[in-house]
Every structure is written in structure tokens, then in C-alpha cells.
Amino acid sequence: MSKIFSGKIIFSKRCLEYQYPFHIESRLRVEKSYEFLRDLGYKFIEPIEANEHWILNAHSKDYIDELKKNEVKDVDTPGHENIYYYASLSAGSAIIAARTLGFSLMRPPGHHVGVKGIALNAPTLGFCYLNNIAIAIRAIDKKTIIIDIDGHHGNGTQEIFFGDENVIFISLHRKGIYPGTGLTSEKNCFNYPLEADCGEKVYLKTLENALNKIEKMARKNNFEIIAVSFGADAFKGDIASLGLNEKTYFEIGRLIAKFNMPVFAVLEGGYTLKLGECIHNFIQGLME
Numbered sequence: 409m410s411k412i413f414s415g416k417i418i419f420s421k422r423c424l425e426y427q428y429p430f431h432i433e434s435r436l437r438v439e440k441s442y443e444f445l446r447d448l449g450y451k452f453i454e455p456i457e458a459n460e461h462w463i464l465n466a467h468s469k470d471y472i473d474e475l476k477k478n479e480v481k482d483v484d485t486p487g488h489e490n491i492y493y494y495a496s497l498s499a500g501s502a503i504i505a506a507r508t509l510g511f512s513l514m515r516p517p518g519h520h521v522g523v524k525g526i527a528l529n530a531p532t533l534g535f536c537y538l539n540n541i542a543i544a545i546r547a548i549d550k551k552t553i554i555i556d557i558d559g560h561h562g563n564g565t566q567e568i569f570f571g572d573e574n575v576i577f578i579s580l581h582r583k584g585i586y587p588g589t590g591l592t593s594e595k596n597c598f599n600y601p602l603e604a605d606c607g608e609k610v611y612l613k614t615l616e617n618a619l620n621k622i623e624k625m626a627r628k629n630n631f632e633i634i635a636v637s638f639g640a641d642a643f644k645g646d647i648a649s650l651g652l653n654e655k656t657y658f659e660i661g662r663l664i665a666k667f668n669m670p671v672f673a674v675l676e677g678g679y680t681l682k683l684g685e686c687i688h689n690f691i692q693g694l695m696e
């Protein structure tokens with residue numbers, strides 16, 4: 409039994425209830441991953457919605473009200489009469505993941521949305537409504553290292569925690585694509601923009617260097633927990649491909665486990681049919 413990660417998955421079939429026509433952020437990506445993990449024998453915990461008190465720790469009241477009234481108009485992040493419910497369930501799942509050291513397998517994702525919606529002058533909300541990982545980190549109130557391995561920059565998460573001395577934010581992402589941010593490191597935010605299809609070797613070395621760079625500071629300042637924004641769209645051929653493969657996710661888990669600090673993870677993007685396998689490999693690497 410791993411001390412740093414429970415291996416539990418937080419999931420509700422309710423997150424499969426909504427579907428936008430022809431949208432890449434589909435119910436199927438999460439449904440297939442759930443079935444894959446269920447068949448491997450994983451244990452699941454049913455989430456409940458995050459209440460407004462928790463959500464207000466990361467977002468403005470005005471933005472929450474817009475979302476509740478389904479008034480958010482965004483090119484790639486469509487409205488839906490129940491979107492506030494689904495988003496708050498996904499955020500609630502992230503809180504449970506943080507409390508149980510588990511993996512939140514829910515949609516919608518969250519790392520592109522900032523305090524008032526669009527973050528750091530990004531063009532759109534990027535399929536995100538509430539910043540699940542940010543809400544979870546504020547709810548547990550622990551000094552946290554965020555490792556964002558989604559292939560896109562976690563611009564919303566950076567915006568929410570910019571300059572926050574209780575958070576270190578690390579993001580590895582592909583250069584030259586949405587949201588166009590995260591090209592330099594500033595304050596507590598360490599950004600690693602990478603060339604398209606840079607491959608596993610470069611990727612893992614970059615992650616290792618990033619963790620080495622912050623380790624001394626994190627230990628000295630008593631950081632307590634690692635929060636992983638888990639996206640698998642850096643998988644080869646996916647929309648933010650960095651040329652990673654199934655095995656890379658095992659190695660990512662193993663590198664993070666070497667840091668020897670409690671870990672939880674929250675699903676972001678990842679549109680490959682291998683999403684479930686990537687999650688499983690990541691968990692196996694963490695628990696090895």
C-alpha cells in the first residue's frame with residue numbers, strides 16, 4: 409500500500425449526462441476511461457458538488473452568477489442549463505481527491521479558467537468552467553506543489569495562484585498553441601514550454617529538472633502535498649502532442665513519487681483513446 413497515493417478514483421456517471429454536438433471534450437473520453445479502470449478492479453468514490461463557499465475561494469461572485477444563469481458565452485466552451493451543477497460536481501470530486509489522495513476522473517476540466525473566467529488574456533475558456541484543482545487546493549489549505557502535465561499551459565491555475573507563497577506551480581506544455589501563455593517563469597510559477605513532439609526523453613528530463621529546481625525551496629518551506637493537473641493530450645497524435653507514449657505516464661508517476669510527498673490528481677484534457685491506459689500507468693508509477 410502506497411503512503412503517498414490511495415489509488416482510489418473519484419467518479420460519478422452524472423458527468424456523462426451532457427454532451428455538446430461534435431465537441432472533442434466528449435462524454436466518451438471519460439466513459440471509456442471509467443470502463444477501462446473499472447475492469448482493472450479500481451475502487452470508485454462517488455463525489456458530491458462543491459458548495460459556493462468553496463468555489464468562491466477561487467472565483468469571483470460575478471463569474472459564479474454568470475455560470476449559474478448560463479450566461480457564459482464562449483466560442484469553445486458552450487453553455488448548458490445545468491453546467492453549474494456539472495462544474496460544481498467536478499470541483500467537488502477534486503476536493504475529495506485531495507482529501508483521499510485519489511484521482512478525480514470527472515469532466516468538465518478546469519485548469520484554463522481563472523478568477524473571473526478567461527485567464528491571462530487567453531482567447532477562450534478552453535472547455536473549462538470552474539478551476540477544479542484550485543478549488544480543491546484552497547479547500548484543503550495545505551502548502552501545495554502543482555504539477556500540470558496537460559499539454560496546454562494551465563493559465564487559469566497560474567492566474568489564481570500567482571504570487572501565492574503557499575503554492576508552487578509547475579507546468580510543462582507545448583509551445584505555439586492555445587492558450588499562448590506560459591512562455592516564461594515568474595514568481596512562484598515555473599513554466600516549461602516544449603517543442604511539438606519533443607518526445608519522452610526530453611519531457612522526462614524537463615520534469616526531473618523542474619522538480620529538482622524547486623525541491624530545496626519546497627522542503628525548507630514545509631510544502632505538504634503535490635496536486636497533479638493530469639491531462640493526457642501531450643500523448644502522441646493528440647491535440648497538444650509532445651510525442652509521449654503509454655509508458656511515459658508510468659515514468660511521470662514514478663518521478664513524482666520519488667519526491668516522496670502525498671499526491672492527488674485531477675483530470676484535465678486528453679482526447680486519445682488511450683486516456684484510460686495513461687491514467688492507469690500514471691497511477692501504477694505513483695504507487696510502485
Ligand SMILES: [Zn+2]
Nearest residue numbers: 558560641677
Ligand atoms: Zn489540454
